[in-house]
Amino acid sequence: MTSEWWRTAAIYQIYPRSFADANGDGMGDLAGITSRLGDLQELGIDAIWLSPFFTSPQRDAGYDVADYCDVDPRFGTLADFDAMLAEAHARGIRVIIDLVPNHSSDRHEWFQAALAAAPGSAERARYLFRDGLGPDGDVPPNNWESVFGGPAWTRVTEADGTPGQWYLHLFDSSQPDFDWTNEEVREEFRRILRFWLDRGVDGFRVDVAHGLVKAEGLPDWTPPADAGSMGGAGGTGASGVTLEPEISDEPGDHAPYWGQDGVHEIYRDWRAVLDEYPGERILAAEAWVDPLPRVAKWVRPDEMHQAFNFAYLETPWDAAALRTVIDASLEAFGDVGAPSTWVLSNHDVVRHATRLSVTEANPQGHGLGPESKGLPSFEAGLRRARAATALMLALPGSAYVYQGEELGLPEVIHLPDDARQDPTWFRTGGERYGRDGCRVPLPWEADAPNYGFGPAGDPWLPQPDEWRELARDRQRGVPGSTLSMYRLALGLRREHALGAGTLEWLPGFDDAVVAFRNGSVVVVANTGASPVELPAGDVLLASGDLEGRTLPTDTTVWLRA
Ligand code: NOJ
Numbered sequence: 069m070t071s072e073w074w075r076t077a078a079i080y081q082i083y084p085r086s087f088a089d090a091n092g093d094g095m096g097d098l099a100g101i102t103s104r105l106g107d108l109q110e111l112g113i114d115a116i117w118l119s120p121f122f123t124s125p126q127r128d129a130g131y132d133v134a135d136y137c138d139v140d141p142r143f144g145t146l147a148d149f150d151a152m153l154a155e156a157h158a159r160g161i162r163v164i165i166d167l168v169p170n171h172s173s174d175r176h177e178w179f180q181a182a183l184a185a186a187p188g189s190a191e192r193a194r195y196l197f198r199d200g201l202g203p204d205g206d207v208p209p210n211n212w213e214s215v216f217g218g219p220a221w222t223r224v225t226e227a228d229g230t231p232g233q234w235y236l237h238l239f240d241s242s243q244p245d246f247d248w249t250n251e252e253v254r255e256e257f258r259r260i261l262r263f264w265l266d267r268g269v270d271g272f273r274v275d276v277a278h279g280l281v282k283a284e285g286l287p288d289w290t291p292p293a294d295a296g297s298m299g300g301a302g303g304t305g306a307s308g309v310t311l312e313p314e315i316s317d318e319p320g321d322h323a324p325y326w327g328q329d330g331v332h333e334i335y336r337d338w339r340a341v342l343d344e345y346p347g348e349r350i351l352a353a354e355a356w357v358d359p360l361p362r363v364a365k366w367v368r369p370d371e372m373h374q375a376f377n378f379a380y381l382e383t384p385w386d387a388a389a390l391r392t393v394i395d396a397s398l399e400a401f402g403d404v405g406a407p408s409t410w411v412l413s414n415h416d417v418v419r420h421a422t423r424l425s426v427t428e429a430n431p432q433g434h435g436l437g438p439e440s441k442g443l444p445s446f447e448a449g450l451r452r453a454r455a456a457t458a459l460m461l462a463l464p465g466s467a468y469v470y471q472g473e474e475l476g477l478p479e480v481i482h483l484p485d486d487a488r489q490d491p492t493w494f495r496t497g498g499e500r501y502g503r504d505g506c507r508v509p510l511p512w513e514a515d516a517p518n519y520g521f522g523p524a525g526d527p528w529l530p531q532p533d534e535w536r537e538l539a540r541d542r543q544r545g546v547p548g549s550t551l552s553m554y555r556l557a558l559g560l561r562r563e564h565a566l567g568a569g570t571l572e573w574l575p576g577f578d579d580a581v582v583a584f585r586n587g588s589v590v591v592v593a594n595t596g597a598s599p600v601e602l603p604a605g606d607v608l609l610a611s612g613d614l615e616g617r618t619l620p621t622d623t624t625v626w627l628r629a
Pocket of ligand 1: 132
């Protein structure tokens with residue numbers, strides 16, 4: 069395994085609930101992951117990132133952690149984790165796990181102790197308890213709203229039965245925020261990092277890495293009127309990503325709970341812990357802030373290694389916008405000596421086989437459902453998604469692939485209301501569909517029960533009938549299938565060292581075309597309505613059928629330069 073592997077790695081996100089279910093309880097598990105690692109090795113990825121599998125009541129699908137150093141029985145045991153890790157390493161696949169430091173579950177023993185203890189106690193000081201406002205204390209301490217909708221404060225009942233203090237939860241009421249000014253919290257997370265590093269993990273994806281520190285005094289904040297919710301993913305509350313190079317850190321320009329300067333010293337401290345271990349262990353930030361130079365602060369040389377490029381994820385399928393975000397990404401991350409990352413889908417956003425073609429506004433976190441308008445046909449959505457993926461996997465840096473996108477899975481629109489589990493759905497009274505549509509269990513074998521997701525039982529979210537044709541065994545080895553395209557792209561990416569390459573824009577193309585050279589490969593993507601002539605060069609990869617030497621709409625090719 070080479071050094072600084074993370075600069076160029078293709079990292080595959082596993083959402084354990086929905087990947088593979090070995091024990092037949094309808095929910096994926098660690099043994100299921102172990103059994104399918106061969107498929108991922110064949111796909112050609114360098115690392116996997118696992119969303120949480122820790123002890124949790126699953127109010128937010130495991131992002132509500134009750135015990136950071138154990139495996140939830142639904143997912144298996146620590147021994148299953150060790151077996152999975154060993155098998156991954158034996159196959160040359162590194163393993164990144166999810167760390168959730170902004171909040172715990174309300175079932176965490178610290179929070180239970182805080183509830184039992186008195187206001188002002190050391191137990192309460194690990195979280196953000198405050199007295200309410202007004203004569204009876206029945207007004208929340210400030211006006212902050214939960215990312216999932218509704219107020220960010222919940223009032224507790226004190227041990228003597230009287231209405232008591234309030235605690236802050238930027239997400240669900242079952243996810244109380246830690247107080248990161250408390251040294252005990254800091255020490256506990258160093259312990260948690262070491263626990264997993266000692267077990268051999270290769271790194272951590274850090275959940276809500278922009279949220280741990282809140283502005284002093286917890287001042288009121290009213291987001292700008294045009295703000296999207298950015299909700300499900302732990303978003304900024306800002307109006308979407310802007311690409312201006314200036315870093316605006318004016319007080320009042322940003323929510324007092326996102327991207328406070330104080331978070332950086334925490335990551336410098338963690339970096340020192342990771343650097344005690346051999347083998348280039350990494351930290352990857354989920355930091356939904358903008359603009360990109362601000363995100364780059366998370367990956368300065370003594371902080372994290374990578375930050376998710378949500379600006380790229382949020383860019384529409386538009387050549388000018390793509391050129392702008394690619395330039396801005398390479399510049400912002402390059403300025404601090406970090407690789408850019410690239411990502412199109414994850415467990416918080418509408419799958420890109422649908423999202424890139426939706427014609428109606430769809431704020432991040434709202435999701436799609438039966439009432440949503442402007443949805444593409446399956447074929448049109450997939451065609452564009454494949455073109456977008458082929459473009460992304462040719463870019464220099466590290467790329468993330470979310471489970472199921474290699475099968476071309478679309479967002480599941482028609483989930484029954486009573487199957488939905490995302491707290492966003494409940495906290496908005498069904499006004500926002502939330503994120504369940506991108507979390508439906510994977511189809512592996514077309515003719516097996518649950519398409520091979522598990523041996524029996526109903527999957528925790530129902531799989532649509534149309535997924536039968538998308539099952540992995542229907543696509544494996546089939547020329548032109550989405551799975552084959554991903555495998556080819558990942559193989560060529562490695563062969564031509566595209567992750568370590570340099571991007572050079574190619575002039576002379578129509579405005580609707582994104583065209584660049586990365587080392588020995590020329591990439592041409594047509595986002596426009598009209599076909600365009602291809603330049604000379606052997607075709608290494610095409611995301612869709614070519615018409616002779618013309619590149620149809622929503623198609624990307626790689627040519628040997
Ligand atoms: C971001 C995670 O990706 C999302 O799934 C989760 O709900 C929030 N953070 C809260 O932990």
